Amino acid sequence: MADRYEPSSFEQKWQERWKEAELFVTRENPGAPKFYGMDFFPYPSGAGLSVGHCRNYVPTDVICRMKVMQGYNVLHPMGFDAFGLPAENEAIKRQSHPAPMIDRYADNYHRQMDLIGISYDWSRSFKSSDPSYYKWTQWIFEVLYKRGLAYRKLAAVNWDPVDKTVLADEEIVGGRAERSGALVEKKWIPQWFFKITDYAQRLIDDLDELDWPEGIKAQQRNWIGRSEGVQFAMSVDMEARGAEGEASGGRIDLDSAPSRPTPNASRLSFEVFTTRIDTVFGMTFCVLAPELPLVEELKRIVDREHVEAIEAYQLHARTMSDTDRQAENREKTGVFTGAYAINPANGKRVPIWIADYVLATYGTGAIMAVPGHDQRDFDFALKFGLDVVPVIQPTEEYLKSHQATLEDYAANVRAYTPVFESKDSVLMNSGEYDGISVAESQRLLGEWVEALGIGERKIQYKLRDWLISRQRYWGCPIPVIHSKEGEMQVVPKKDLPVELPWVENYEPTGDGTSPLAHIPDFVNCTDLDGRLGQRETDTMGGFACSSWYFLRFTDPHNENEAWSQEAANYWMPVDCYVGGAEHAVMHLLYARFWTKVLYDEGLVSVKEPFSRLENQGQVLAMTPYRKPREGEVLGIGEEGILTSFAEAKALPEDQLMWRWARMSKSKGNVVTPEEAVEQYGADALRMYLLFVAPFNADVQWSNEGMAGQARFLSRIFKLVDDLRPSYVPEWRDLIPFEEMDDAAKKVRRLTHQTVKRCTDDIDRFAFNTYVSWLMKYVNGLPSLSRQSRDGEGAGGGETRATALAVSEALETLILLLAPGAPHSSDELWASLGKDGFTLNEAWPRYEESLAAEESVTIAVQVNGKLRDTFEAPVSADNEELEMAAKGLPKVQPHLEGKTVRKVIVVPGKLVNIVAN
């Protein structure tokens, strides 16, 4: 047995033994509590795992291993998110079929995970592209469909011209497809949606009970975007037809008499939504989204000149890309429609404009514009010379900071930017509501709108329905048959799965149809009634597959059901779910939605799938960038141009910049687990990943850091080797009957303190301090055991008591180390003459009485400043402590010539003498 950490001599051996013993197969001991620990479902990329991915898997493994040792039934599964765009794109690039390719990649992931000793139960593994899995994805589609939560409609959707498919809102970042980076275009295609909007409120409400990072919860709340307001009808003034003179300038005369309804004209009206009904008197114009159907109606009542202007603007809005539309600080654009509406609050006519700063997809697609108190409306009014009427009194501070009087402000609002938006002021220019507070008038005006019957208080969400269709081959087919008559039928459970046909050519067509549409054998079928029909040819986006896989893991081989109620009820929810923060509004929102639907359907007993969520930090590696050459332009926020390590070597220093960047194959800065294991060992890699930084913080990777952990492991091997002669295997039976001397007590004290800290730290994901405590333990043990060997008792020599305490320490050390460095622990365990695996041993228990200190160091402060410390027995009372503190020679000088006013004694901690 070596006295050093020599990973190559034993790590692989233990991995083979674990496999042979089926050590990681899920235990289902009756009566034991359960723990479901899981990592995010990975897509197995061809690049393989980097040490960055290991930072996700190792900590989960540590907590799962500890839970096993604590006697929990632990479910710790791994599978692969195999369907989807990345896999298909990769296969096209390699001119192969995605199915065998993804199998190869998944096998490689599995091999790499074994290489670092992750304790997954591989007997439960599956890929989302297995027909035995997606059969049930299709079945859940049916559940959604039957509940009215899956529907098809013609929609303007995000079209990615590079990947040639439609994408969900969540997959678009800044107007570009997150994956391909292409500018997204608008395209009108019939699409499948899941009605997640029905669950918006529950998705917000139930966040409260989740033990998730606040940031992720906030992102979800934000994304769902609840706002409370009032929606009310505005009627179009049918006199508009004749209002030529005023129309061109757009300016209206606020003093003009309220217009009279025109009895004969057909009434036109539209609804607006506002969260600021208190500002309704300040409405000086209305704005419609250019694509709103109402605009077509307005065209019929205004003159030709305005129709032409409207159409020109509509064309402009339609052809503009989303990116241009979302460009920062964009100048406002828009045109006057020639029509007017009536402000119901004061009966005044307000011009109706169209502008693209109003979105057709939010609220009603139309707004009441209040330039006095909304920056966007203000900008628009300024640009087009529209009236600005303030209706909230500016506060004293506001006036002071703008060096203005109230009169001055009211007369020249246009000159004041930013717009006054305070919500703790009172109204003005608002008729009978003048002087009433903003909050109060919001309530009163809301009631007024409802009493008048023109509208109601309403809650709006930004969340839109989940677009699930993909016009791509490599995905789960949507199990629907279209009849010639245009009816739709969902394929019933007995006919599932609708299998994805194996074809050579599956490249996307780009015409808005799926490649499946060009496979007659797939498309043509008979429907439930025996009539000829055609299959739906869109496939589901990958997020459908990953919205329920955690349920399948509870019962992965079930051929008759997606899962048995018994299995799901036992294991769900996932107790600890670990992965990157980038899935905050996609996977994590979708999975919550599906779980709620399945709960409503009575298929699962939980409303939420993941009770605790942890996000690991990213692993950054030093990456070379160079200065841009002539003609090269840097993107926003870029400091240099990514270059290869090879090229960097050849560059002069002044051209080169080293930056920390996320480890990724494209940056060429990846360290693989193979390299790390080869050079330092799997346990050194694991321990370094745990120790290097807090779990959720980013890490600046260094290979040298692993050397430190290898050294630490070597010290453990050395320590165990040194202390082994003292080891008494039966210590547990003997120790209660042995009188403990001081040295033995000290060893036991340190042992039990360490057990407590390590256990707590793993539970709260503080893996860096878990490793610290082990280090401290290893540092402390030799001197303690030496003390004992040198003998506190007469004649020296190790006492029986110390030998027993050291035996306990040896076993405890190895078992506490086991989750972090399982190979080394099993090797050390065997070196004590033990059979079997540390994973099958009980996690050490902490005993308060043994961990308790006999004496404590008391800090002595004078006026809050530390002056000295002294040792006192734990039992010392306040008076004793105070006396002892006052008597200290180092304290005395600070009390000289002063009167003691007060003495604060915190037992076991400090004495603070207040004197002046």
Add this chain to the structure above:
RNA sequence: GCCGGGAUGGCGGAAUGGUAGACGCGGCGGUCUCAAAAACCGUUGAUCCAAAAGAUCGUGCGGGUUCGAGUCCCGCUCCCGGCACCA
């Protein structure tokens, strides 16, 4: 702009309102060695002092609460992440 999270030695980071800097990396000094590496031992926040003893300062900035603040409160600055013309 809005939301969330941060800021502690040369570096990564510890600290239930109670001795700031645990633990590690790096540095410095030493042991071993012909020498080096490795390993081991000691030391390591800053300033003042020949040194020790000691003193003073010190957790992004400015205030406050408290016997006592890295920690709590108010007001800022900067950094990271997310959302962003959502009415």
